[in-house]
Amino acid sequence: xxxxxxxxxxxxxxxxxxxxxxxxxxxxxxxxxxxxxxxxxxxxxxxxxxxxxxxxxxxxxxxxxxxxxxxxxxxxxxxxxxxxxxxxxxxxxxxxxxxxxxxxxxxxxxxxxxxxxxxxxxxxxxxxxxxxxxxxxxxxxxxxxxxxxxxxxxxxxxxxxxxxxxxxxxxxxxxxxxxxxxxxx
Numbered sequence: 001x002x003x004x005x006x007x008x009x010x011x012x013x014x015x016x017x018x019x020x021x022x023x024x025x026x027x028x029x030x031x032x033x034x035x036x037x038x039x040x041x042x043x044x045x046x047x048x049x050x051x052x053x054x055x056x057x058x059x060x061x062x063x064x065x066x067x068x069x070x071x072x073x074x075x076x077x078x079x080x081x082x083x084x085x086x087x088x089x090x091x092x093x094x095x096x097x098x099x100x101x102x103x104x105x106x107x108x109x110x111x112x113x114x115x116x117x118x119x120x121x122x123x124x125x126x127x128x129x130x131x132x133x134x135x136x137x138x139x140x141x142x143x144x145x146x147x148x149x150x151x152x153x154x155x156x157x158x159x160x161x162x163x164x165x166x167x168x169x170x171x172x173x174x175x176x177x178x179x180x181x182x183x184x185x
Contacts, residue, residue, distance in 0.1 A: 007182040008035050011076055011103035012174065013083045015090040015151055017141060018125055019118035020108040021166055022084040028167035029082045033181075036081035040089065043071045052086070053129075061088075069095055076102040087140075088127075091147050100152055104180045106170055107151035112141050114159050153177070 012029065014022040023039060030037035041052055044067055048055055055064050068089050075083055076098065083103065089095050090105065099105045110118075116137055119125055130136040148154075153176075155169045174181040 006033060006171075006175075008033050008080055008180070009182055010180045011038075011080050011083050012170075012180065013072075013076075013085060013099045013103045013105045014108055014170075015085055015099075015105050016087065016108040016148055017110065017115050017144060018087040018127070018137075019115040020087075020110040020157060021118075021163065022108060024163045025108060025166045025170060026082045026084040028163050029170055032167060032171060033082070036079055038075050038079065038081050038083045040068060040071050040075060040083065040085045043075065044068060047071070065089075065092065069098075073098060087144070090151070091144060096147070096150060104153065104174075104177060105151040106173065107148045107154040108157055108166070108170075109148070109154050110157035112138060114157060115141065117159075 014026050016022060026039070027037050044055070044064070045051055048067070050058070052064070055067075065088065068086060069092065072083070072085060072089060072095060085099075090099070090107075096105070116134055119128065119137065120133070123129075125133075127140060128136055153173050155166070155173050157166060161169070171181075175183065
């Protein structure tokens with residue numbers, strides 16, 4: 001628990017590439033702020049009773065993205081907390097606009113080498129099920145970074161950061177936004 005009691009006024013929506021730490025950092029932040037942790041991918045999987053990979057395989061990416069937008073909207077409307085989104089969610093202007101209107105977007109900005117070190121041994125990433133996953137990640141990174149750069153706030157990930165360090169860096173950035181985080185100390 002932090003040394004002060006902040007009040008979260010808007011949902012903090014963590015955006016960024018797969019492997020940047022949205023889930024782990026989101027959980028740590030929710031604990032520090034005593035607010036719920038929400039995960040749009042988890043909510044989609046629960047509603048569909050399928051994994052994201054299975055949804056992609058059965059229904060395609062367009063179907064998945066439409067459900068993702070619906071879920072993010074519902075989560076932003078229903079509860080103030082920390083929301084982790086899928087890596088592709090912030091690519092769509094309607095999602096970016098909705099997130100900035102109803103919450104605050106925070107880009108967890110990790111470089112390509114750090115991302116690769118985190119995802120290369122996982123088979124849970126449907127977009128990386130290609131003959132050359134490193135090249136695919138690099139192409140996704142180049143395509144997505146300009147959209148992530150449109151986030152309301154950004155925090156640079158460092159390879160030496162533990163989850164708690166990154167959560168503290170995000171908290172420090174949120175303190176610059178009294179419309180998002182009110183210091184009650």
